[in-house]
Amino acid sequence: MAIIEFPKEMKWGAATAAYQIEGAALEDGRGLSIWDTFSKTPGNVLNGDNGDVACDSYHRYKEDVQIMKELGINVYRFSISWPRIFPAGTGEINQKGLQYYHNLVDELLENGIEPMCTLYHWDLPQALQDQGGWENRKTVDAFADYAEQIFKEFDGKIKKWITINEPWCVSFLSNFIGIHAPGFQNLKLATDISHHLLLAHGKAVARFRDLKVEGSIGYAPNTEWLEPFSSKQEDIDACNRGMGWFIEWFFDPVFKGQYPHFMLEVFDKHGAAPAIQAGDMEIISQKIDFVGINYYTGSVGRYKKDADLFDLEKVDIGYEKTDFDWNIYPEGFYKVLLKIKDQYGDIPVYITENGACYNDEVENGRVKDQGRIDYLKQHLTSLKRAMDSGVQIKGYLAWSLLDNFEWAEGYHKRFGIVHVDFNTLKRTKKDSYYWYKQTVKNGWFDM
Numbered sequence: 428m429a430i431i432e433f434p435k436e437m438k439w440g441a442a443t444a445a446y447q448i449e450g451a452a453l454e455d456g457r458g459l460s461i462w463d464t465f466s467k468t469p470g471n472v473l474n475g476d477n478g479d480v481a482c483d484s485y486h487r488y489k490e491d492v493q494i495m496k497e498l499g500i501n502v503y504r505f506s507i508s509w510p511r512i513f514p515a516g517t518g519e520i521n522q523k524g525l526q527y528y529h530n531l532v533d534e535l536l537e538n539g540i541e542p543m544c545t546l547y548h549w550d551l552p553q554a555l556q557d558q559g560g561w562e563n564r565k566t567v568d569a570f571a572d573y574a575e576q577i578f579k580e581f582d583g584k585i586k587k588w589i590t591i592n593e594p595w596c597v598s599f600l601s602n603f604i605g606i607h608a609p610g611f612q613n614l615k616l617a618t619d620i621s622h623h624l625l626l627a628h629g630k631a632v633a634r635f636r637d638l639k640v641e642g643s644i645g646y647a648p649n650t651e652w653l654e655p656f657s658s659k660q661e662d663i664d665a666c667n668r669g670m671g672w673f674i675e676w677f678f679d680p681v682f683k684g685q686y687p688h689f690m691l692e693v694f695d696k697h698g699a700a701p702a703i704q705a706g707d708m709e710i711i712s713q714k715i716d717f718v719g720i721n722y723y724t725g726s727v728g729r730y731k732k733d734a735d736l737f738d739l740e741k742v743d744i745g746y747e748k749t750d751f752d753w754n755i756y757p758e759g760f761y762k763v764l765l766k767i768k769d770q771y772g773d774i775p776v777y778i779t780e781n782g783a784c785y786n787d788e789v790e791n792g793r794v795k796d797q798g799r800i801d802y803l804k805q806h807l808t809s810l811k812r813a814m815d816s817g818v819q820i821k822g823y824l825a826w827s828l829l830d831n832f833e834w835a836e837g838y839h840k841r842f843g844i845v846h847v848d849f850n851t852l853k854r855t856k857k858d859s860y861y862w863y864k865q866t867v868k869n870g871w872f873d874m
C-alpha cells in the first residue's frame with residue numbers, strides 16, 4: 428500500500444499523566460487529590476482500582492526514560508501532580524515533590540528528550556475541592572499561583588507547557604455526566620467550572636508572559652468527530668451542536684474571546700449559562716503559542732428531539748471498535764483538524780494524545796497488539812492528509828507510553844505501547860512499540 432512520509436522536523440513523542448503512572452500517592456509529602464478520594468469511594472472505579480502504586484514511575488522513571496530513549500522519541504509529555512507540590516493546594520511547598528520533577532526533567536534532558544509539561548491533568552488537590560474546587564473562583568487564582576511557582580522553578584529546563592488537559596472532561600465528564608472525579612451531575616456547575624478552567628488557563632498564560640518564561644505555552648482540549656447520518660439539515664445541525672460541546676465551547680473563548688452563541692442558547696435553555704465577570708474573556712483569549720489536540724474517536728449522529736442536550740443521538744452503524752468500545756474513525760481525525768484550522772486559523776498544533784485501547788496480554792514475552800498498530804497507521808495517515816491540506820502539525824505524541832490507570836476503568840483498559848504487569852510492575856515492549864520506533868526512526872511507514 429501507500430508510503431506515508433512526514434517532515435524531518437516533525438517532533439515524535441509519547442504522553443502520560445501523573446496520577447495515571449506515578450504511584451507513591453502517600454510518599455514524600457504528597458497531598459491527596461480528588462482522584463485519591465474518588466477512586467477509594469466504592470463503585471467509582473472498576474475493580475476498586477486506585478493510583479496508590481500505578482506504574483510506580485515515581486521510583487522507576489529512570490527505567491521509563493531508557494525505554495523512551497530506545498524508542499527514539501524526542502519529546503515526552505508528562506504532567507505535574509499539583510498536590511505533590513502544594514499538598515494543601517496553596518501555601519507550603521513540598522520540596523521533595525519539586526525534586527522528583529527535577530530528577531525526571533534532568534533525566535530526560537540528559538537523554539536528549541524534550542520535556543512537555545502539563546500543569547493540570549485532573550488531579551486537583553483534595554484540600555481545594557473541600558473549599559468548592561473549580562466551582563470556587565479562588566481555585567482559579569490558586570492554579571495561577573501553582574503555575575507561577577512551577578514556571579519559576581523550571582524556566583529554561585522545560586520549554587513546552589500545557590496549562591489544562593481536556594477542560595471538557597474536567598468540567599462536563601466530571602460534573603455533569605459524573606463518571607470522573609469529583610463525580611457530580613449538575614449542568615450549571617459544569618458550565619461554571621468550564622468557564623473557571625478557561626480563566627485558569629488564561630491567568631497561567633498571563634503569569635507565563637509576565638515572568639518572560641522561555642518557551643511556548645498552550646492548552647490541550649479533547650476533540651471528537653460527529654458525522655451526520657444523512658445530508659438532512661437536521662442531522663447536520665445536530666452534529667454541529669454536539670461537536671460545539673467539545674470544540675466551539677472551548678476554542679471560541681480562547682481564539683475569539685467569546686462563547687459561541689449557539690452553545691450559550693443550549694445551556695441557557697437549561698438555566699446553565701456560566702457566570703462570567705467583566706474582564707474574564709480578555710484574560711481567557713490572550714494569545715497562545717500552540718494548541719494541543721487530543722483525538723481518539725468519532726461517531727455518526729442524527730437528529731432526535733430531546734435525545735440529549737443537543738437533540739442528538741449517536742447511531743452505531745458498525746464501525747470497528749477498540750477494546751474501549753470506541754469507534755475506530757480516522758476520517759474524523761482528518762476532518763476535525765481541518766475544521767479547527769478553518770475556524771481558528773493557522774495555529775501550530777501538537778497532537779498531544781492519540782491512541783487506542785487494546786487489552787492484549789504478554790504471551791511468551793511478547794505482546795501482539797496488531798490492532799493498535801493498525802489504529803496508529805490509520806490515524807497517522809489521516810494526520811498526513813491534514814498536513815498536506817495545510818494544517819501546521821508540529822508533533823505527534825502517542826497515548827500512551829505505558830499501560831496505566833485509565834480513570835474510571837482502572838487498570839483493565841490498556842492504552843500503552845509498553846505493557847505493564849501491575850502485579851510485578853514489569854514493563855514489556857509491545858509490537859506497537861517496535862512499529863512506532865521504526866516509524867519515528869524513518870519518518871515514514873508503509874500503510
Ligand SMILES: N=[N+]=NCCCCNC(=O)[C@@H]1[C@H]2[C@H](O)[C@@H](O)[C@H](O)[C@@H](CO)[C@@H]12
Pocket residue numbers: 444447592593596649651721723724753780826833834842
Ligand atoms: N465515546 N467516547 N469518547 C471519547 C471521549 C474521550 C474522552 N477521554 C479522553 O479523551 C481521555 C484522555 C485523557 O487525557 C487521558 O488521561 C486518558 O487516559 C485518555 C484515554 O481515555 C483520554
